[in-house]
Amino acid sequence: MTLHDVARHAGVSSMTVSRVINDYAFISEAARAKVLKSIEELGYRPNAVARATRTGVAQVGVLYSNPNSSNLSAFLMGAFRKAGEIGCQLLIEPTAAHPTPARAVAKLIEAGVGAVVLPPPLCDNAKILKLLAAAGVAPVSFATARPSPDVTSVAIDDFEGAAMMTRHLIALGHVDIALVRGDPSHSTSTRREEGFRATMAQAGLAVPDAYVVEGAFTYRSGLTAASQLLGLRRRPSAIFASNDDMAAAVSAVAHGMGIAVPTELSIAGFDDTPVASTIWPQLTTIHQPIADMAATAVELAAGLARRDADDDQPRRHVLAELTLVVRQSTAPPAS
Amino acid sequence: MTLHDVARHAGVSSMTVSRVINDYAFISEAARAKVLKSIEELGYRPNAVARATRTGVAQVGVLYSNPNSSNLSAFLMGAFRKAGEIGCQLLIEPTAAHPTPARAVAKLIEAGVGAVVLPPPLCDNAKILKLLAAAGVAPVSFATARPSPDVTSVAIDDFEGAAMMTRHLIALGHVDIALVRGDPSHSTSTRREEGFRATMAQAGLAVPDAYVVEGAFTYRSGLTAASQLLGLRRRPSAIFASNDDMAAAVSAVAHGMGIAVPTELSIAGFDDTPVASTIWPQLTTIHQPIADMAATAVELAAGLARRDADDDQPRRHVLAELTLVVRQSTAPPAS
DNA sequence: CTGTTAGCGCATTCAC
């Protein structure tokens, strides 16, 4: 099943078919329709490998900082799936393997990538962006809370996600809601906090200073935060942790103190990583379609990697859809 | 930098270079040496994409059952890395997306894969193996504890891994060691139990029936198991859980009961999944090089996918190396 | 043992 089979079937030349496939502008509607119909009837799928021999393989680099991130597998799934589809080569580079993130970037540049996907916190790193720009390598920032207008990005609306969860908690009847913040160096942390605070304010609910505690997106930091919060004289009836790892830690501490979840304490997470459905009770959390987002990021990156020097085309900014996943860790407050 | 450049540099034809690259047997040592030298000097790297146009892309399927498995990301990393290197196409198929595993296999077969990588428990499933055989698709079993001699496999020695951990616990001075078993339908569970029991017996240590409790490799099952074990009049001083998820659950329950880890209770896991270094205290566990193993599995599978019908060549069985990773969850017993 | 010929499936180039 090749281009030529389709061409013969449609009664045109292979070039016309090729043009239709590649969305070439100047084709008569008649020819395009015939070709499309033949493609449909024959079930033709373009051969990405063969195509790559002519166009050259678009190489796109993927940097990642946290090898244990629970999102990593979903991220890789999506990224590799898309890479396979469009026939581009992915170079995965763990920054942890290098003394500095800049060295990791340098390695990717030397390898000849045309674009790089940058998850947080790298995507907010001006130095790295500068390095990339100097080498003429296009960046695609992934999951930043504050996408720069100059940089193509795929992200979620962290503010809105936090707001959704806060609304859920409020709707359940909670009034004393505490927040465990994320790593302050990630832009997502502040956006999530803002979403939380804005929603609380809008509902006319106060947020005492003691109810907002520092965290670092790690399980361990969640342990500390939870001890602080649950040791308070006036304990919150719900704790919203800025990610699932910290929520899991809150859950463990609550267990340890003999506080029943969710009857005595509601716990909410964010991200819907595997741990959310691993622990018990399973966490109510905000789901982001990481695999799809990764696929989109790779697609955009591959596009940028191809056209060498069209610097002045508009940057694209994709916002992925969030969903509130209600599981067993949240319920109406006790009283 | 192509084959021809190398050929010219070495003063031979491109075919000779091609043959050297592909380890063709009948080449004079003189020619081979010249070519190798030129490749070295020119820094030539074969173009996997171009190669694939001639040989056809070896398609290898990967089935997986548990989308949340913490090992998944390491597995995918290794698998995709190798696939990219050797230019083969990976078709990932989650069995969960199908009513039965058999349907997932059927889909892969229809897609035209030449070989399939089968993680547990699928690799021990005779029905699936039969299906594959009927379609002439080669299986590669991944991480089975009981590799069938007829099936190419990449695995670890579960017995030895469990023995290593048990020896570590004994060396620390523990005598009352309990085991949380894994899912009885996985062959790894029984091999790990056997390794544990054999080592205990060898050290002259008794294993009371109450010290071996059922688990299912899930966090939740670990919760139940831990409650059982820690509720015992004579509490074990160390608990060896058959995987990290269950060990994490044991840790949470211990926290909940106010039992200090590791001073009052040592906890050991198996697999070295991300959760092991996420929770606190971090888990002592057995590390298996999942990414390397996955890469090997894909390589073997791609080889099998290529040669269509050489059924009678010997099956390869690769055993990966295990390492004991000592972290903070184990220590000498209290008394 | 080694070289020649002939494409793989597609896209670029330049005709028409």
Place this chain on the structure above:
DNA sequence: GTGAATGCGCTAACAG
């Protein structure tokens, strides 16, 4: 608008 020729980098199949 459309098509014919040409070659990407590599390797099967054949000749030597």
